Amino acid sequence: MSSPETDDDGVATDEQSSREIEVPIRLYKTVTVFSTLFAITGVILGFVLLDTATNRATADLDEVNVVVAIAGLASILGGAGVYAFATRFQAPGMGNAKNDDDQDIDNG
DSSP, X not given: OOOOOBOTTSOBOTXXXXXXXXXXXXXXXXXXXXXXXXXXXXXXXXXXXXXXXXXXXXXXXXXXXXXXXXXXXXXXXXXXXXXXXXXXXXXXXXXXXXXXXXXXXXXX
């Protein structure tokens, strides 16, 4: 199994990049909408659970509901994971702007 080709900075080239998954535009839109919805819901639910577990951050350490707090943290991490995984998808023709060689380097 060969490793992906990299440029001078160690970044995988477009042809061999294992981080990006090209999908049809309709699937891309669906993945983007639902993954964002699930990620936001997971993070908000996680903070609500943490708030409940700590009684609005006023509970003493021995009064904290550990199971609910762990569920809240897991929900936040799950939402972040869904969002991070969904960013791997791209539609045909999309690319990373920093990999475009035709852009002018001059800022002014």
